[in-house]
Amino acid sequence: MDDKTTKGATTPAGAPATGDKAGQPKIRITGLRKSFGDNEVLSGIDLDVQPGEVVCVIGPSGSGKSTMLRCINRLEEPTSGDIVIDGESICAPGADVDRIRRHLGMVFQQFNLFPHYSVRENLTYAPVQLKLMGQAEADKVAMDLLARVGMADKADAMPRSLSGGQQQRVAIARALAMQPDIMLFDEPTSALDPEMVHEVLDVMRELADDGMTMVIVTHEMGFAHDVADRVIFIDGGVIVEQGDPEQVMHHPRNERTKSFLSKVL
Numbered sequence: 520m521d522d523k524t525t526k527g528a529t530t531p532a533g534a535p536a537t538g539d540k541a542g543q544p545k546i547r548i549t550g551l552r553k554s555f556g557d558n559e560v561l562s563g564i565d566l567d568v569q570p571g572e573v574v575c576v577i578g579p580s581g582s583g584k585s586t587m588l589r590c591i592n593r594l595e596e597p598t599s600g601d602i603v604i605d606g607e608s609i610c611a612p613g614a615d616v617d618r619i620r621r622h623l624g625m626v627f628q629q630f631n632l633f634p635h636y637s638v639r640e641n642l643t644y645a646p647v648q649l650k651l652m653g654q655a656e657a658d659k660v661a662m663d664l665l666a667r668v669g670m671a672d673k674a675d676a677m678p679r680s681l682s683g684g685q686q687q688r689v690a691i692a693r694a695l696a697m698q699p700d701i702m703l704f705d706e707p708t709s710a711l712d713p714e715m716v717h718e719v720l721d722v723m724r725e726l727a728d729d730g731m732t733m734v735i736v737t738h739e740m741g742f743a744h745d746v747a748d749r750v751i752f753i754d755g756g757v758i759v760e761q762g763d764p765e766q767v768m769h770h771p772r773n774e775r776t777k778s779f780l781s782k783v784l
């Protein structure tokens with residue numbers, strides 16, 4: 520992949536990074552807190568993600584990783600704090616959430632393809648419905664994206680005829696069809712049979728190489744080490760440690776990071 524030194528900045532835990540040369544990170548999270556009833560799941564997250572940066576988020580089950588990702592695109596409402604996408608708050612009163620959200624492509628653990636639409640229709644449905652493009656352009660974009668994820672020959676197939684790995688590759692292409700400039704991944708391989716994991720990770724590696732800004736919640740530690748510009752370790756709803764993947768994963772400074780990694784590496 521690209522020389523990591525040319526990409527996103529690495530910062531100490533909790534410290535906001537400096538923006539890109541235009542002075543603006545792709546994502547800026549400040550003071551993010553999220554509670555479900557009395558259960559405070561996020562307890563003050565500060566995080567900048569720079570253009571083209573690949574951030575992998577690791578941490579124990581229940582530490583708040585998915586909740587943070589879901590707050591970024593307002594699938595969850597933050598209890599307090601702010602999230603700014605390309606300079607625009609997605610949390611401010613009156614924010615045009617649907618429009619701002621179009622910067623963000625989201626890929627979940629479950630593929631959730633539309634079961635009654637073909638693979639190609641899964642990609643064209645939203646862009647056409649939202650009038651982002653006409654049918655002919657959407658078809659062309661869909662075919663280009665399906666080729667990119669190695670699924671062009673399945674354009675007319677129905678989702679149920681595909682393997683889990685193939686469905687997840689289509690789900691990635693579907694997110695890309697909205698032409699986002701940030702991709703969020705929430706454990707995209709955890710529902711897959713082991714032999715299918717690599718085909719999805721390979722697609723994600725290519726996206727990283729192409730300079731896509733990505734935040735990836737993952738339990739795939741080898742992948743995180745290889746693909747990330749920065750690894751973030753979250754525990755108990757806070758960023759405990761972050762930095763260069765080699766440093767965080769093989770030379771962690773924090774005892775909680777060490778303890779977690781000793782169980783998963």
Ligand SMILES: Nc1ncnc2c1ncn2[C@@H]1O[C@H](COP(=O)(O)OP(=O)(O)OP(=O)(O)O)[C@@H](O)[C@H]1O
Nearest residue numbers: 555558560578579580581582583584585586587706
């Ligand atoms: N909609 C919700 N309502 C109530 N509690 C929730 C909700 N969503 C998440 N939680 C709780 O928030 C906590 C953090 O969940 P979250 O899914 O963010 O953790 P995670 O770090 O992604 O875990 P995992 O690695 O197991 O996916 C958990 O205790 C979970 O039960």
